[in-house]
Amino acid sequence: MQKEYQTITEISGPLVFAEVDEPVGYDEIVEIETPDGSTRRGQVLESTSDFVAIQVFEGTEGIDRNSSVRFLGETLQMKLTEDLLGRVLSGSGEPIDGGPEIEPDEERPIVGEAINPYSREYPEEFIQTGVSAIDGMNTLVRGQKLPIFSGSGLPHSDLALQIARQATVPEEDEAAEADDEEGSEFAVIFGAMGITQEEANEFMEDFERTGALERSVVFMNLADDPAVERTVTPRLALTTAEYLAFDKGYHVLVILTDMTNYCEALREIGAAREEVPGRRGYPGYMYTDLAQLYERAGRIEGQEGSVTQIPILTMPGDDDTHPIPDLTGYITEGQIMMDRDLNSQGVEPPVYVLPSLSRLMDDGIGEGLTREDHEDVANQMYAAYAEGEDLRDLVNIVGREALSERDNLYLDFADRFETEFVQQGFKTNRSLEETLDLGWDLLSTLPKQELNRVDEEFIETYYVEDEPAETVEAEE
Structure with missing residues (x-):
């Protein structure tokens, strides 16, 4: 049942605070109608019996105390269909490629469902990225989460594009490979957060030129889009990945860039809520928040598909002890390190092998998996x-x-x-x-x-x- 109030008491950054006379569900979707008739979407971030804090996806400009707040009684849903492959969506999941509206087969909440540890299948099947420093030395396997640690100005975007267009799941059976030369059972979900328009154009030109877009779903949140939208972009991407993997049998590779921009959005929201900050001003719950995203990678026993993650983050000041890479390293199964000295020498990609690590590599290579040597x-x-x-x-x-x-x-x-x-x-x-x-x-x-x-x-x-x-x- 929808409830509507005209009780906004405070507007702080991307947040709107309103009084209520009964509890509202956490993560519930909100519509805010401004005096000029425009409508903004938001999500309940905090709820008590007296007030709610709402994060507004499209920004709070134009919202005042005369605006009305309507609670829709449902959480944010992602429209899901296999026809999403080949589409480009905004950071909030709306089509921006000029194509038709999405006709979903079903809709699901973007928070996802945790995989029962008992039902998890151990990751041990090789994914070929075509990059020697990864395939040979830090092998990626299906269901793994293997981040790329980069720095400002390093070509992590070029490496992300290279992996997106080259990644394949080698077939063990040559007959199966002949039937599936195009790799139609492999899909890429590309979630970009806080990137510039120039980077977005580069991504799209490469996807279209190489034909990689046909097997990809692209989510684009640009630098001038509201920061709060970045908190939902990876969840929309992962919900789509889970649908393609566990309902349609695809092996899905999810590339999320840049997780640093995502964490900056968390810090901005935390400051607006006047939370007690943790390390370097980031929220104390950032570890839990990142774990909720990264742990959505994996394989489920009895299911054909898999979700593999490559999150990309730029380390502020090239500091691998910074909270973002530090917490990411605790949660994920290794890291691929990019090096500024190798980059200055013209090495492409500038992957520094010695501090790089894939903790699941030993289980994904060798006899019966890759070449025995x-x-x-x-x-x-x-x-x-x-x-x-x-x-x-x-x-x-x-x-x-x-x-x-x-x-x-x-x-x-x-x-x-x-x-x-x-x-x-x-x-x-x-x-x-x-x-x-x-x-x-x-x-x-x-x-x-x-x-x-x-x-x-x-x-x-x-x-x-x-x-x-x-x-x-x-x-x-």
């Missing part, structure tokens, strides 16, 4: 690159001439690892076979006795011996 190759390359990085510090002190021949081999390996393995450009799509073969080319620059993390069987099969120089007889 995958785990050994990744471990050996990581160890060799780490040793080369340590030696770089020593070179700055004693010079390269003072190092042994063995040390110089590791220095060369570190250089080639960055310029040949990590460096691939944002338009190159490498298969896992190509990534591992490239890894063996690099490992073959080291003596066999140095490969102490690789099974002897793999060394005999994949190690690339130097070809002897041909002897050319001098012509008489």
Whole structure:
């Protein structure tokens, strides 16, 4: 039953406070009609028996004490249909691509339903992104949540686009792959929060040029859109992902960028509510709020589909101890780190492998999952690159001439690892076979006795011996 009041007492930032004579449901949708006849939508953020706090999605400009508040008796719903694939929606879920209105098969609350831990299926199936630094060294698996930690000015948007257009679920059965060459059972949900118009144009041009839009649903919240809208954008995206995954059988990859803008919106709302701030002014409940989003990734036993998340955040001041990356790291299963020094050297994508981690990688690679030598190759390359990085510090002190021949081999390996393995450009799509073969080319620059993390069987099969120089007889 709808209830209407004309009892607004205060307007603070994106919030409107109104008196009520009976309790109103938390998260209930509100319509606010201004004196000039326009209507704004909002959501109940706090409710008591005497007053409610309403966050207004379209901003509070033009709202005054003469405005009327109408409670609709329902929570925010997402219109769901398989026809959403190929559509571009606003941050509040409305079409902005000039296409027809959405004719939903059903509507669901955007808060979602928690997956019963007993019903969760352990993530252990490989997703190929086409990016060697991820596929080879920090493998993504279905149902995982693997964030990208970036910094201001780094090309995380280019990496996000590359993953969105290249990501596939390799078929174990060649016949199944032949039937599904287009990867029609794989979908991408792209949720952009607080991005500029220039970034939005870049995203859309790339999606349309590469044809990735056909298997994607795009949610766009721009920098000049109300900040409060950013709090619902990821929930709309994840509700759509859950529908496609668990009702329609898709393997869904959800890319959320930029989670820092989302957290800034939480801080703005918290300040307007005059809450006691937590670390660096962010709300004390930010950990819980982020967990509610990230934990919506996963697989359900007996269900075909899966929801995999790649949240992207820019670390303020490149500080990985900042509350946003710090809390994200606690909740998710690893992180992909982007590096400013690699970026300045022209490495694309500038992924710094050493602090990067995929905690579920060991369960998603190896026999029966990817090529059998995958785990050994990744471990050996990581160890060799780490040793080369340590030696770089020593070179700055004693010079390269003072190092042994063995040390110089590791220095060369570190250089080639960055310029040949990590460096691939944002338009190159490498298969896992190509990534591992490239890894063996690099490992073959080291003596066999140095490969102490690789099974002897793999060394005999994949190690690339130097070809002897041909002897050319001098012509008489």
